[in-house]
Amino acid sequence: MTNLIDIPKVNAKNMTEKEFFYGHKACAGCGGSIAVRLALKVLGERTYTALPAGCMSAVGFIYPQMAFNTNAIITTFPGSASMASGIAVGAKALGQKDVKTVVFAGDGGTADIGFQALSGMIDRNDDVLYICYDNEAYMNTGIQKSGLTPYGTKTTTTPAGENLPGTITHKKNLFEIIAAHDIAYAATASIGYPQDFLNKVNKAKHIKGATFIHVYASCPTGWGTPTETSVEIAKDAVDCGLIFLAEFEDGEYKLNRNPKQFAPVKDYLKKQGRFKHMQDTDIEVVIANRDRKWSRMRKHWL
Amino acid sequence: MKSNKIFISGDEAVAQGVRLSRPHVVAAYPITPQTITVERLAEMAESGEMEGEYMHVESEHSAISATMGASSVGARTFTASSSQGLLYMAEGLHYCSGGRWPVVMMNANRSVALPWSIYGDQRDSLSLLDCGWIQVYVEDAQEALDMIIQAYKIAEHKDVLTPMMVNLDGFILTHTYELVDIPEQKMVDEFLPPFQTPNKMSFEEPKNLGFSSKPDDNTEFKYQQNEAMFKAIDVIRDVDQEFAEKFGRKYHDMVEEYRCEDAEVVLVALGSVCGTIRVVVDKMRAEGKKVGLLKIRYMRPFPETEVKDLAKRVNAIGVIDKDISFGYEGTVYTNVNSAISKIDKYVYKSNFVGGLGGRDITKDEIEEMFNKLFSGVENKSEEKVEFFSLNVESND
DSSP: OOOGGGSOOOOTTTSOOOOSBOSOOOOTTOHHHHHHHHHHHHHOSSEEEEEESSHHHHHHEETTEEOBSSEEEEEOSTTHHHHHHHHHHHHHHTTOOSOEEEEEEEHIIIIITTHHHHHHHHHHTOSEEEEEEEOSSBTTTTSBOOTTOOTTOOOSSSOBOSSOBSOOSOOOOHHHHHHTTTOSEEEEEETTSHHHHHHHHHHHHTSSSOEEEEEEOOOHHHHTOOGGGHHHHHHHHHHTTSSOOEEEETTEEEESOOOSSOOOHHHHHHTSGGGTTOOHHHHHHHHHHHHHHHHHHHHHHO | OOOOEEEEEHHHHHHHHHHHTOOSEEEOOOOTTTHHHHHHHHHHHHHTSSOSEEEOOSSHHHHHHHHHHHHTTTOOEEEEEOHHHHHHTHHHHHHHHHTTOOOEEEEEEOOOSSSOOOSOOSHHHHTTGGGSOEEEEOSSHHHHHHHHHHHHHHHTSTTTOOOEEEEEETTTTTTOEEEEEOOOHHHHHHHSOOOOOSSSOOSSSOOEESOBOOHHHHHHHHHHHHHHHHHHHHHHHHHHHHHHHHHSOOOOTTEEEESOTTOSEEEEEOTTHHHHHHHHHHHHHHTTOOEEEEEEOEEESOOHHHHHHHHTTOSEEEEEESOOOTTSOOHHHHHHHHHHTTSSSOOEEEEEEOOGGGOOOOHHHHHHHHHHHHHHHHTTOOOEEEETTOSSOTTO
16 A cells, blocks of 8 residues: 555645646536636546536536546446446456546535445445535535535525524534545545645555545535635634534544634624524534534544 | 357346456346346456456436436446336436447346336336437346347447447246357457447547537437437447347347238237247147237337238237226337337227236137137227226226
8 A cells, every 4th residue: 555654745846736626617616616626636537537417417518518528427426436336346347447436425415325336335345436526415406405514504495494503403413424445535625725625635545445535615606605705714613613623544533633722603603594593592502512523523633 | 150058047148148248337236036147247246257347236217317328428338127126226217228338238127116016027128218229128137148148239339429228028938948159258258348338538639438418419329319210220230230140040130920921910028928829829720710920029129110011011010018008008019019100001900908016817818819809800999908807897
C-alpha cells in the first residue's frame, strides 16, 4: 500500500489549471459544483465519474451539451455505488491500469436511497472513491427533507408551523456508519476548507479500494443564502462545530480540527432562510446535540 | 463433430454457456430457482475456469446497475435473476436498454408474490415485456446453454446493441437434469468474437453517457431503440444459421412450427410446456387429427410475420398463457391476437390461462384444449379467455 505520508500535498500553486467540469447549468454559488470541480482537478484525466440522478447530473448532462471533460455517466438513483463498482471492476477485467472511479452523490442519494448499494460497494472493497456532497436536503426536486437534513431545517416536506419547528430529526451519523464498515479510508470535509478537502481527495486517490469523503457543500437556493457567501457559510458551519473535519484510517478516528472555542451557532443559523424561524429553544436543542457529539468525539477520537 | 455430453440441470447448462462466452464481469444476487447458476459461476471464478470477475452484489438492483457500469466501459457482462428479483431490477432494465448496453441475463421464470410461490409461471418476464429487452424463451437445457452463447452475438451486434433476457421455466427447466452437449471453447471463440462497441467510455475517446434528453430529442432516441429491435430479427436469423453450421443445432429463428404443415388447429405456447404439447400433437396426429404447435421463441421482438403466416393456413389458434394481465387476458394472447387481426381472414381463437404458481399442465388438459378448438370452429363458438382446470367454479 502507498505510504500516505509521502504523498505530496496539493495546493493552489501545484494544482492543474485544467478544468474538467464546466459549462453546466448549476445555480449561482452552487457548493456541490465547487466540490465536483475541485475533486476532479485532483483526480485528473484517468477518471470515470458516476453521478446518480440529482443536481450535478441534472445540470451537467443535457444532451447534446455535456459538461464533463472526462468520462462521466449518470447512474440509477439507488445504484450510483453499484454502477461505479461495475465500472471499476469492468476496467480491472479489461486490464486498464492507473484508473480511478469516483462517485459524486448528494445527501439523499447517499444516506437514503443509495445507501444499500454504497454499503455493498464498501463491503466488496471495490476501487471507488465515493464523495457525498451534502447540502442537507433533496435540492434537485425542490428542497425536501433527507436523512442528512439537520434538526430545525425548514424544507418543503418539513414545513415550520405552529406545531413543528421544521425538521424534528437530527442528521444521521453518516461518517461513523461508513467507518463502521471498517473502510480503508473515510473523511469529512467542507468546501469552506478547500485545502483540507483537496488533500483528502488526493489521499483517497492513492488508496486502492473503497474510500469515502463526506463533503459539506452549501446550496444558496435551498438554504436561503446570498450566492457570494457559499464558501464562507460552509466554513462557518465548521467553525461553529455543527460540521466537523475528521478522518478514519487504519481503523482509527482522527479529529483534524479541535477548536478551543466554537463560533456562535446562532450567528450561523440566522444567516440562512431555512433556519430563520427557529426559536431559542430550538437552537438550544441544536447546541446540546452538537456538544453531546463533540464530547463523544473528543473522548474517543483524540 | 466431437460430442461432449454431460448430465446437468438447466441452471448448470446456463452457467456453462456463460463460461464459454467469456464474460468480463458477472454480477448476480441469489434467488430461487436461479441460485444454482450463480453458485456454479462463483465456483468457476474461484477455480479460474472462468476468467471474469464475480461481483457479490447486495441486491438485484445493484446487479443490473453493476453490469451496466461494466458494460459502459466495454466489458462483456452477465447477470441472472427471477421473479421478485427481476421486478426489483425493473428500473435498471429500462435504463439498460435505453443506454444500449448489451447485457445478457438469464431469468428463471417464477411466479410473482402475493401469494408467495417459488414455483414457475411466466408472469415475471411477461409483465416486463415493454422494458426494451430482447426476450427469448427456451424449451430445454441444451437450448438454454446455446441461447446464452447466441444471446451475446445478437445483443452485441452493432445494429442491435440491446440487452437480452434468456428465459427458462423455474424448476421444470432450471432443476431438471438432462444430457447436454458442451461445445468446445475453441469453437465458441470462433463463433463469438470479443465484445467491441462504440458505445463506451474510454480514455482515448472520453464520453458522457446516461445523459438527459429534452422533449426535442427523446422521441428520436426511442425510435432508434425500436428500430434496433426490428433489426434484431434479421440478426437472430443470421446468428441461428451460423450457430447451426458451427454446432449442428438449429432453433428455427423466431418461432418453431411443429407439425403445422397441414394443421387445422394449432396451440401457441412458450417454454417448457412445448415439450408436452409435442407429445400430445404426436398422439392426436396418430389418431388422424390435424393438430400442430407453434412454439414462440422470441416475445420481443415479436414474430408477427410468422404468426400471420400460420394464421392464414389454419382454422383455429389457441394460446396457452402462464400469466394473466388482470382485467383483460393473457399477454401472449394479446400479442398473438394483434398479429392475427392484421390478416384478412377469420380464425377462431381461444386463450387458455393456467399453469400458474407451478401447477403442471398435463397432456389431458392439452388434448382437451385441442378438442375445444375443433368444437369452437364447428359450433362457431364465441371466443373466450378461459382459466383451465380451475378448482373453483368460474362464477365463484
